[in-house]
Amino acid sequence: xxxxxxxxxxxxxxxxxxxxxxxxxxxxxxxxxxxxxxxxxxxxxxxxxxxxxxxxxxxxxxxxxxxxxxxxxxxxxxxxxxxxxxxxxxxxxxxxxxxxxxxxxxxxxxxxxxxxxxxxxxxxxxxxxx
Amino acid sequence: xxxxxxxxxxxxxxxxxxxxxxxxxxxxxxxxxxxxxxxxxxxxxxxxxxxxxxxxxxxxxxxxxxxxxxxxxxxxxxxxxxxxxxxxxxxxxxxxxxxxxxxxxxxxxxxxxxxxxxxxxxxxxxxxxx
Amino acid sequence: xxxxxxxxxxxxxxxxxxxxxxxxxxxxxxxxxxxxxxxxxxxxxxxxxxxxxxxxxxxxxxxxxxxxxxxxxxxxxxxxxxxxxxxxxxxxxxxxxxxxxxxxxxxxxxxxxxxxxxxxxxxxxxxxxx
Amino acid sequence: xxxxxxxxxxxxxxxxxxxxxxxxxxxxxxxxxxxxxxxxxxxxxxxxxxxxxxxxxxxxxxxxxxxxxxxxxxxxxxxxxxxxxxxxxxxxxxxxxxxxxxxxxxxxxxxxxxxxxxxxxxxxxxxxxx
Amino acid sequence: xxxxxxxxxxxxxxxxxxxxxxxxxxxxxxxxxxxxxxxxxxxxxxxxxxxxxxxxxxxxxxxxxxxxxxxxxxxxxxxxxxxxxxxxxxxxxxxxxxxxxxxxxxxxxxxxxxxxxxxxxxxxxxxxxx
Amino acid sequence: xxxxxxxxxxxxxxxxxxxxxxxxxxxxxxxxxxxxxxxxxxxxxxxxxxxxxxxxxxxxxxxxxxxxxxxxxxxxxxxxxxxxxxxxxxxxxxxxxxxxxxxxxxxxxxxxxxxxxxxxxxxxxxxxxx
Numbered sequence: 001x002x003x004x005x006x007x008x009x010x011x012x013x014x015x016x017x018x019x020x021x022x023x024x025x026x027x028x029x030x031x032x033x034x035x036x037x038x039x040x041x042x043x044x045x046x047x048x049x050x051x052x053x054x055x056x057x058x059x060x061x062x063x064x065x066x067x068x069x070x071x072x073x074x075x076x077x078x079x080x081x082x083x084x085x086x087x088x089x090x091x092x093x094x095x096x097x098x099x100x101x102x103x104x105x106x107x108x109x110x111x112x113x114x115x116x117x118x119x120x121x122x123x124x125x126x127x128x129x130x
Numbered sequence: 131x132x133x134x135x136x137x138x139x140x141x142x143x144x145x146x147x148x149x150x151x152x153x154x155x156x157x158x159x160x161x162x163x164x165x166x167x168x169x170x171x172x173x174x175x176x177x178x179x180x181x182x183x184x185x186x187x188x189x190x191x192x193x194x195x196x197x198x199x200x201x202x203x204x205x206x207x208x209x210x211x212x213x214x215x216x217x218x219x220x221x222x223x224x225x226x227x228x229x230x231x232x233x234x235x236x237x238x239x240x241x242x243x244x245x246x247x248x249x250x251x252x253x254x255x256x257x258x259x260x
Numbered sequence: 261x262x263x264x265x266x267x268x269x270x271x272x273x274x275x276x277x278x279x280x281x282x283x284x285x286x287x288x289x290x291x292x293x294x295x296x297x298x299x300x301x302x303x304x305x306x307x308x309x310x311x312x313x314x315x316x317x318x319x320x321x322x323x324x325x326x327x328x329x330x331x332x333x334x335x336x337x338x339x340x341x342x343x344x345x346x347x348x349x350x351x352x353x354x355x356x357x358x359x360x361x362x363x364x365x366x367x368x369x370x371x372x373x374x375x376x377x378x379x380x381x382x383x384x385x386x387x388x389x390x
Numbered sequence: 391x392x393x394x395x396x397x398x399x400x401x402x403x404x405x406x407x408x409x410x411x412x413x414x415x416x417x418x419x420x421x422x423x424x425x426x427x428x429x430x431x432x433x434x435x436x437x438x439x440x441x442x443x444x445x446x447x448x449x450x451x452x453x454x455x456x457x458x459x460x461x462x463x464x465x466x467x468x469x470x471x472x473x474x475x476x477x478x479x480x481x482x483x484x485x486x487x488x489x490x491x492x493x494x495x496x497x498x499x500x501x502x503x504x505x506x507x508x509x510x511x512x513x514x515x516x517x518x519x520x
Numbered sequence: 521x522x523x524x525x526x527x528x529x530x531x532x533x534x535x536x537x538x539x540x541x542x543x544x545x546x547x548x549x550x551x552x553x554x555x556x557x558x559x560x561x562x563x564x565x566x567x568x569x570x571x572x573x574x575x576x577x578x579x580x581x582x583x584x585x586x587x588x589x590x591x592x593x594x595x596x597x598x599x600x601x602x603x604x605x606x607x608x609x610x611x612x613x614x615x616x617x618x619x620x621x622x623x624x625x626x627x628x629x630x631x632x633x634x635x636x637x638x639x640x641x642x643x644x645x646x647x648x649x650x
Numbered sequence: 651x652x653x654x655x656x657x658x659x660x661x662x663x664x665x666x667x668x669x670x671x672x673x674x675x676x677x678x679x680x681x682x683x684x685x686x687x688x689x690x691x692x693x694x695x696x697x698x699x700x701x702x703x704x705x706x707x708x709x710x711x712x713x714x715x716x717x718x719x720x721x722x723x724x725x726x727x728x729x730x731x732x733x734x735x736x737x738x739x740x741x742x743x744x745x746x747x748x749x750x751x752x753x754x755x756x757x758x759x760x761x762x763x764x765x766x767x768x769x770x771x772x773x774x775x776x777x778x779x780x
């Protein structure tokens with residue numbers, strides 16, 4: 001028996017269905033992604049994660065495209081294959097062009113490099129940054 | 131004897147001084163940050179890193195503020211104290227407000243959380259994202 | 261020629277077979293997992309890792325279920341696909357229920373989120389925690 | 391001017407004070423930790439994080455001590471100094487003994503080691519774990 | 521439409537072809553690896569990364585075999601599947617034997633373990649190391 | 651009361667003293683580093699870690715200097731401040747020159763950068779590396 005279990009809409013509890021419905025309506029999509037179907041194995045995690053993401057990713061001082069770019073940057077740094085795939089797609093839907101994607105990964109690459117140079121050379125924080 | 135060694139301007143070789151001068155002129159600052167003074171222990175690393183950063187962080191399809199926000203996101207995820215301090219300061223100089231900073235860290239936090247949920251639930255990539 | 265090489269029981273040296281036999285007897289299993297068959301390419305690593313794991317995972321002040329939950333938490337945080345799969349299975353054998361698994365991942369997710377908030381806001385350690 | 395800014399109770403907005411009051415009452419403490427005072431710079435993050443943590447860390451299928459042990463395991467793996475300090479203290483308050491702490495770190499250490507062995511030897515997932 | 525896009529030699533721009541040609545000549549290979557074909561989606565990243573790698577991996581105070589061993593060590597620690605596969609192959613071409621590979625992974629494993637013990641026990645730096 | 655506790659030689663149990671004595675004799679040092687004094691809070695971890703490190707770091711197919719370089723590379727990638735400081739010192743004692751250190755960090759930096767490029771561009775493994 002597979003240990004990988006998605007909760008499909010048809011088989012979902014009313015509690016889970018309500019979250020799926022809200023995701024579908026908010027994002028204007030036919031079905032929810034695998035991410036939601038898998039975390040729905042634990043309904044409180046599904047509900048809490050959706051509530052939090054809905055708030056955090058909403059337009060604010062940063063617009064949704066920038067927020068998706070940040071999500072990709074973190075997901076790449078953490079090496080999360082699913083997250084890179086899904087948030088790259090989300091960023092493209094939000095307006096990310098090929099050129100933006102290229103620059104995004106260039107920044108992420110350089111940041112990961114210089115982060116390690118700073119650690120390896122044990123650079124003390126400049127007084128101006130304290 | 132301390133193992134932590136900065137290369138100050140006065141003691142720098144002509145090769146290192148030339149890089150320092152270019153950084154100071156490009157960024158319009160009085161002196162270079164500790165990061166540069168420490169990696170200057172290995173002059174080829176100093177020159178290569180500056181050349182790369184200058185190109186990667188220049189305005190392009192993404193503007194400098196967005197690039198600095200991405201730098202902070204990676205540095206926070208990697209837990210690099212020096213980098214968080216220096217790039218938060220750089221992002222503020224590029225226009226990051228308190229509200230933007232709050233939203234940036236909220237996105238970084240959520241991305242780190244959902245990255246692990248995706249891994250823990252072993253979520254397979256949706257065909258649409260391949 | 262594949263670079264991926266498992267050392268199967270039949271082809272194993274007496275030294276490796278002895279470790280396999282001990283694992284099979286201790287864990288009451290028919291065959292050892294791929295993990296052991298791959299690290300057996302370097303017999304000293306096989307022997308040392310088994311000796312260490314046997315001691316560390318034995319019942320003590322923490323019972324084996326808790327230890328497996330901790331193993332899953334670390335493996336998820338490190339994004340190790342093999343380790344998440346094998347230790348989730350091990351945790352289930354040790355008594356982890358679906359509900360426990362859901363709460364485990366919820367804690368792991370929140371810890372990864374708040375770890376980054378603490379780093380991003382550069383929170384100084386409270387004197388009470390020193 | 392320091393870039394590190396805590397929001398103390400006296401200077402907090404009513405919205406922030408309300409969260410502080412709930413934390414103090416729930417945890418029966420005189421004052422909130424620095425973590426809360428720093429993330430209070432962005433009130434929505436303060437409120438959302440507290441709401442989530444309150445739910446996730448509540449007694450459930452896993453008791454609070456196990457949840458704190460998991461928090462320490464993740465924080466150590468992520469190398470978050472503040473989080474290791476604060477959650478080690480929290481785990482001790484929840485009942486963690488010196489012996490438990492020693493075993494916890496031994497498991498965390500071994501998990502980090504074997505995670506890398508699995509990656510380095512590129513171990514394929516056993517069919518039984520799929 | 522697949523989101524995964526390699527830039528093959530035949531379809532490459534003159535700018536990209538020039539980098540491919542230099543890689544093929546320097547490394548004496550028939551074709552470039554997938555790594556180069558994918559980052560070629562952003563030509564400035566291709567050119568910059570090749571220029572940097574060519575310099576950094578050249579023989580110097582450390583010989584190429586040692587540099588490849590270091591690359592494997594970092595790639596394993598970061599859990600980058602592609603990088604582990606490609607740099608393990610590169611290290612073998614540079615002279616890494618099975619025994620060296622076994623010892624390399626043993627060191628990487630132990631370093632990852634003791635890194636976490638140092639963090640978990642919050643070990644202060646010895647004055648002699650400052 | 652401080653939560654940071656070193657086990658000094660004078661106050662150590664005979665079991666811990668025996669390990670300290672072996673470390674001092676093997677390494678020809680006057681006293682053991684803080685690392686050992688802190689993990690000695692859990693004597694089985696002290697004994698097991700020393701036994702493992704003694705074996706893993708001994709001369710073999712890789713010489714001690716290369717092993718220390720690998721240790722630094724992992725410690726920098728994991729951002730472990732204590733480990734970077736102590737293993738940089740150990741590598742210098744084993745013969746690492748300033749030039750080697752510069753090249754080591756350059757490789758570590760580039761590896762961290764290209765690891766993320768490979769993940770971000772979702773590069774599939776070349777058949778030749780399987």
